[in-house]
Amino acid sequence: MSTPNPFANIGFEDFRQLATDETLSKYERIGFPDAYRKDFEATIFSDILQKLTNLQGNKRSVVDIGPGCSDLPIMLIDLCRTHNHKLTLIDNKEMLDLLPSEPFIEKVAALYPNCPEFIAQHQGTMDVILCYSVLHYILIDTAFFRFLDISLSLLAPGGQMLIGDIPNISKRKRFFASDTGIHFHQAFMKTTELPNVAFNRIEHDQIDDAVVFALLQRARTQGFDAYVIPQNPTLPMANRREDILITRP
Ligand SMILES: C[S@@+](CC[C@H](N)C(=O)[O-])C[C@H]1O[C@@H](n2cnc3c(N)ncnc32)[C@H](O)[C@@H]1O
Numbered sequence: 001m002s003t004p005n006p007f008a009n010i011g012f013e014d015f016r017q018l019a020t021d022e023t024l025s026k027y028e029r030i031g032f033p034d035a036y037r038k039d040f041e042a043t044i045f046s047d048i049l050q051k052l053t054n055l056q057g058n059k060r061s062v063v064d065i066g067p068g069c070s071d072l073p074i075m076l077i078d079l080c081r082t083h084n085h086k087l088t089l090i091d092n093k094e095m096l097d098l099l100p101s102e103p104f105i106e107k108v109a110a111l112y113p114n115c116p117e118f119i120a121q122h123q124g125t126m127d128v129i130l131c132y133s134v135l136h137y138i139l140i141d142t143a144f145f146r147f148l149d150i151s152l153s154l155l156a157p158g159g160q161m162l163i164g165d166i167p168n169i170s171k172r173k174r175f176f177a178s179d180t181g182i183h184f185h186q187a188f189m190k191t192t193e194l195p196n197v198a199f200n201r202i203e204h205d206q207i208d209d210a211v212v213f214a215l216l217q218r219a220r221t222q223g224f225d226a227y228v229i230p231q232n233p234t235l236p237m238a239n240r241r242e243d244i245l246i247t248r249p
Pocket residue numbers: 011012015016030031065066067068069070072073090091092095110111112113131132133134137138141142
């Protein structure tokens with residue numbers, strides 16, 4: 001259906017090794033073949049900025065869960081410096097070591113949400129939480145609803161959380177069952193074969209519509225507004241990924 005990703009099926013601990021492997025590009029170190037990220041990160045960042053409007057304010061508290069080490073966190077750091085925001089970066093130590101250290105940046109080396117000190121200190125204070133292209137690892141590595149509940153407890157009134165770049169296998173199936181998806185697959189794979197799409201089958205360890213809607217409902221039940229929003233269609237995986245935006249009224 002697409003070129004096999006040599007970085008598929010990796011977890012938090014594997015990212016430590018990727019981070020320290022100097023033979024890899026900065027995109028490969030965060031688990032993406034270059035073609036998925038190179039030349040796209042400025043567009044990805046502007047898509048994020050359209051959704052996380054609090055980033056345009058001044059002196060806000062911002063946390064990036066799983067920033068990785070490519071250009072996206074650098075763009076976020078630059079923006080936070082310009083807007084006098086405080087920025088917390090949470091990832092493994094090896095990944096964080098690849099990012100610059102500056103006075104307005106706090107680095108927390110942890111498998112989020114296993115960082116009780118940070119969580120206790122920042123209850124109800126965060127204006128922006130960004131968690132981009134990380135949810136599928138959280139689904140495997142951590143207590144999934146605890147991740148959501150704890151994150152929401154960090155949001156200040158008016159705060160925004162973007163759980164971005166979610167690979168939703170239900171969306172992927174809908175796309176590859178469509179005429180557009182079939183043409184996309186055939187052109188990309190240089191084949192006349194149809195993509196292999198199986199409905200009515202449980203997909204272990206994958207995010208599907210049930211997971212996406214469960215997150216929305218659980219957030220709304222706790223008094224937050226929660227929405228599924230599409231990605232800018234020019235992003236490389238917009239046909240099979242989507243974002244969740246949660247706001248505290
Ligand atoms: C695919 S990369 C995405 C990096 C960045 N957000 C981006 O989109 O460019 C996933 C990153 O999340 C980190 N990560 C995965 N699970 C995590 C967790 N539970 N807590 C903190 N970081 C996590 C990994 O170490 C890795 O740096």
